[in-house]
Amino acid sequence: MLKDFFGKKKKYATLPAEQGKHDVPEGLMKKCSNCQKIYYRKEMTKQDNVCPNCDYHHPLTAWERIDSLFDEGSFEEWDKQLTTTNPLDFPGYEEKIAKDREKTGLNEGVVTGKGTIDGHPVAFGVMDSSFRMGSMGSVMGEKIARAVENAREQSLPFIIFTASGGARMQEGVLSLMQMAKTSVAIKRFSEAGGLMISVMTHPTTGGVSASFASIGDYNFAEPQALIGFAGRRIIEQTIREKLPEDFQTAEFLLKHGQLDKVIHRHELKNILTKLLAVHQKGGGVS
Template sequence: MIKNMFINKDKSKIKSLLKDQTDVPDGIITKCPKCKKITYHKELIRNLKVCNGCGYYFPMTSTERIEFILDQNSFIEFDATMVSDNPLNFPQYTKKLKEDQKKTNLNEAIITGEGEIQGISVVIAVMDYRFRMGSMGSVVGEKIARAMEAAIEKKVPFIIFTASGGARMQEGFVSLMQMAKTSSAAKLLDVYKNLSISIMTSPTTGGVSASFASLGDYNFAEPGSLIGFAGRRIIEQTIREKLPEDFQTAEFLLQHGQLDRIISRDEMRNTLASILSLHQGGNI
C-alpha cells in the first residue's frame, strides 16, 4: 500500500490546472536555456513549465505553483499587505523593493496562506525567486514563522516550497536573525506533532538552505535543483579540491542521504496528497 503513495493518479488533471491561463499573448515564444528548443508560452504552461525537449525546469512563480498544487478556489492568503522596511537605511533598498513590487505584483518574496490538496486542509508557503532573488529578510522570516504557527493552531500540515538566494544582505543582522526565528518555529511544528513538508526548488541556497528548508519531516526537491550553502568556487578554494560536476544538485544530495525523494513537477500534487492522506490515516 505504501509503495502506491507515489503513483500518479490524475496527471491529466494536474496538467490542466494551468491550461486556462490567459495572460500570455498568442505567438509569444520561449527558448529553453539548456537545449535551445523554441516553445510557445502557452504550451510551456500546459506542461507545467517543463521543457518537453530536454526536461529542463523553468522557474515557477509563487502564484503559478499555488494554482497547480492547491484545489481550485481553496486558497486564502495570510499577511498579504506585509511589506519590508529599511532597518539599516541601506542605500537604494527602498527603491529596489518598490521596483520588485511593481515588476512581480508581489509585496514580498513569499506568499503564505491556507488551502486544500485533494480536500485535505494545509497551510502553505511558497517563495518567489523573482523578488530580490527570493532572499529572506525580516518580512519573509516573519511570514514563514506565522504560517508555521497558524498550522499548529489549525492542527493542519505545513508545506513550504523554497526558492532563494539566501539571507537578504540589505537587512544585515536582521536578516540573519530570521534563520533562528524560522528554525525555532519549525521546532514547534515538531513539538506539537504537526506534519511538515519542505520542497526545495532551484535555487535553495545560503541561509535558507541552512535553516527551515532542511527541517521538514519530509525533505523533497524538484529534479536538477541547485541546493547548497556556500558557492561552489568558495568551497573549492577552501578545501583545495575539485568538486564533482553534479555537486549541490538535488540528485547529488539524494545520493548522499540529504533528501528523501526527488519529485517531478507533474507528480508533485498527487504525491503530496498521498502523504497527507497517509498521515491522516486515510486509504492510499
C-alpha cells in the same frame, strides 16, 4: 501618417535557422534556457514550465505554483499586508523593493496561506525567486514563522516550497536572525505533532538551505535543483580540492542521504496528496 505607421518595425522573436526564419510576435514564444528549443508559451504553461524536449524545470512564480496545486478557489492568503522597510537605511534598497513589487505583484518574496489540495486542508508557503532573488529578509522570515504558528494552532500540515539566493544583505544581521526564528517555530510545530513537507526548487541556497528548508519531516526537491550553503568556488578555494560536477544538485544530495526524494513536477501533486492522506487524522495531522 499611414506610411509612418506601417513603416515602424514591430518587436519580434525569431526562431533558430534550423526551424526556419519565421517571425512571431514577441511574448508568444519561450526558449528553453537549457536545450535552447523554442515553444509556444502556452504550451510551456500547460506543462507547468517543464521543457517538453529536455525536461528542464523552469521556475514557477508563487501564484503559478499555488494554481498548479490547490483546489480552485480554496487558497486563502495570510499576512499579505506585511511589507519590507529599510531598517539599516541601505542606499537604494527601498527603490529596488518598489521595482520588485511592481514587477511581481507581490509585497514580499514569499506567499503564505491555507487551502485544500485534493480536499486535504494544508497551511502553505511558497517563495518566489523573481522578488529579490528569493532572498530572506525580516519580513520573509516573519511570514514563514507566522504561517508555521498558524498551522500549529489550526492543526494543519505545513508545506513549503523554497527558492532563494540566501540572506538579504541590505538587512544585515536582521536577515540572519530569521534562520533561528523560523527554525524555532518549526521545532514547536514538530513537538505539537505537526507534519512539515519541504520541497526545494532551483535554487535553494545560503541561510534558507541551512535552516527551515532542510528540517522538514519530508525533504524533497525538484530535478537538478541547486541546493547548498556556500558557492562552489568558495568551497573549492577553502578545501583546495575540485568538487564533483554534480555537487550541490538535488541528485547529489539524494545520493548522499540529505534528501528523501527528487520528484518530477508532474508527479508532485499526486505524491503530496498521498502523503497528506496517510498523515491526516480527523482533519489534523498525526
